[in-house]
Amino acid sequence: MAISQHYGTGRRKTSSARVFLRPGSGNVTVNGRTLEHYFPNAVLRMVVHQPLVMNELDNKFDMVISVAGGGPAGQASAIRLGISRALLGYNEQLKSVLRQAGLLTRDPRMKERKKPGQKAARARFQFSKR
Template identity: 50%
Template sequence: MSETMQSLDQLAALKTTVTGADAPTYTKKVDKFGRAYATGKRKDAVARVWIKPGAGKITVNSREVETYFARPVLRMMIQQPLVAAARAGQYDVICTVAGGGLSGQAGAVRHGISKALTNFEPELRSVLKKGGFLTRDSRVVERKKYGKAKARRSFQFSKR
């Protein structure tokens, strides 16, 4: 800092500008069939999701979403990214999901749909990011420790 600034013009000349080239740009990623692919994860469940323009039909493991996810809460959870992006009924969703239970699988499908939507329409990224749909929920089951009955529960204590 041997030099001292004499005016604001000199300070403005030193200012580095961030150009549009430095900012990340997201492009549309579709395969030869016009589908966007993404992988969603939640707990132990992993979902592979393909979306394409259509009538809004959702298929999970070759079954209708109403038969695979019987609970309305799980179906609502899957629809959340499409509703948030105002694209409900505009895309057909085909997904295969494995591992975990139904709740984890629904979360994995939701995460996969969100990522596939951003691959198909990159301008939806800000809406989905703001809703928290693109963030992978990192909470998993805590491991069992030795000397304990479960992860934290101790064995029953006997005084005598």
């Protein structure tokens, strides 16, 4: 018997997340750990659950998530986008709600590259006249 599951990919900054939604009771596994262990920060857990809470689907899916790259905030946002895209596979009618909340838009902001002859992307070395 095949398990019905829905897949979504999310990216933010340098993080990439693969999200698998399966019908279940709300268990979330991130890189083999529970959500509470992976994201001790309550705000980041709230960011991850945002698409589900908004559509009142909070305890209807088990999620298996693998995420790599970046830091905690970027990873949480990547997971949020992946969940939103996976929800579209589950029900296309959720698109207007998710779109209006801005959950289907990939945030394009990336770190600016360091320039040669400078300390960082924009910061210069201290100038000395003499």
